[in-house]
Amino acid sequence: MGAVNLETAPARLQVRNVSLRYPTPTGGTFVALDKVSLEVPDQQFAVIVGPSGCGKSSLLYLTAGLNEPTEGEIVVSGQRVTEPGPDRGMVFQGYTLFPWLTVRQNIEFGLKRRGMPPAQRQEVVDHYLDEVRLRPFADNFPKQLSGGMMQRVAIARALANDPQILLMDEPFGALDSQTRHQMQRLLLRVWEHAKKTVVFVTHDIDEAILLGDRVYVMGARPGRIRQIIDVPLARPRPEDVELAPEFIALKRQIVDLLHDDLHRIDP
Numbered sequence: 001m002g003a004v005n006l007e008t009a010p011a012r013l014q015v016r017n018v019s020l021r022y023p024t025p026t027g028g029t030f031v032a033l034d035k036v037s038l039e040v041p042d043q044q045f046a047v048i049v050g051p052s053g054c055g056k057s058s059l060l061y062l063t064a065g066l067n068e069p070t071e072g073e074i075v076v077s078g079q080r081v082t083e084p085g086p087d088r089g090m091v092f093q094g095y096t097l098f099p100w101l102t103v104r105q106n107i108e109f110g111l112k113r114r115g116m117p118p119a120q121r122q123e124v125v126d127h128y129l130d131e132v133r134l135r136p137f138a139d140n141f142p143k144q145l146s147g148g149m150m151q152r153v154a155i156a157r158a159l160a161n162d163p164q165i166l167l168m169d170e171p172f173g174a175l176d177s178q179t180r181h182q183m184q185r186l187l188l189r190v191w192e193h194a195k196k197t198v199v200f201v202t203h204d205i206d207e208a209i210l211l212g213d214r215v216y217v218m219g220a221r222p223g224r225i226r227q228i229i230d231v232p233l234a235r236p237r238p239e240d241v242e243l244a245p246e247f248i249a250l251k252r253q254i255v256d257l258l259h260d261d262l263h264r265i266d267p
């Protein structure tokens with residue numbers, strides 16, 4: 001895939017001055033997100049990292065339309081987000097497949113609901129089964145799959161609906177490190193083919209640098225963007241990119257930022 005010119009590409013996602021506050025049991029207010037703004041250009045792989053509780057998932061849920069900001073607005077493809085919609089696909093950490101449906105039926109679920117004719121449906125599903133290398137398991141049920149395979153189905157299901165943006169909340173968080181690594185590589189390959197805008201939340205700094213074009217480092221209490229870091233590593237990412245001096249330097253920069261934040265909160 002040709003490099004996207006991040007300076008000129010239109011913003012697929014705009015988060016404008018978004019705050020999220022919750023009432024506390026003692027009558028006060030807890031600020032989960034404080035005036036967060038960011039713009040994700042079309043086809044960018046944006047990663048959000050930050051300490052536990054900094055509001056990463058909250059930001060993703062707001063973008064999905066599963067919750068509303070207290071202030072500010074979220075705009076996807078020029079439309080203000082007010083509710084969930086098929087333009088935003090989601091992949092969560094927990095396995096969210098329909099257990100009573102086969103792999104094929106899970107992937108085609110949204111297409112069927114939209115009334116896509118069976119022949120076209122089969123073509124789309126076969127394409128994504130091949131993309132996530134699950135064609136031999138098309139007629140299996142989720143309980144017959146490993147955790148990594150289930151997440152591959154979840155990715156295929158989200159992409160089959162042809163969303164404008166893919167929202168991923170720690171999708172590999174429950175996997176062992178080897179499977180996680182394989183999944184990261186698989187996601188990169190699928191993303192390079194699908195040319196989708198991705199917003200990916202993770203705790204894992206290596207994962208953030210390996211996957212992202214841009215890393216948004218968040219700080220907590222209140223949740224806000226501390227720094228935006230561009231990842232100038234070549235794509236496709238070389239096999240041993242984690243050992244490259246540029247990779248290690250970025251890791252150092254992000255570790256220092258997160259370390260500062262922890263010390264700022266709990267001196």
Ligand SMILES: Nc1ncnc2c1ncn2[C@@H]1O[C@H](COP(=O)(O)OP(=O)(O)OP(=O)(O)O)[C@@H](O)[C@H]1O
Binds near residue numbers: 022030054
């Ligand atoms: N419904 C709610 N009522 C009150 N507080 C909430 C609610 N939902 C989330 N919070 C608080 O908002 C903050 C942000 O939560 P969020 O889950 O977005 O953080 P996170 O960065 O994704 O954390 P983690 O990495 O641990 O998943 C947390 O302190 C959380 O306790």
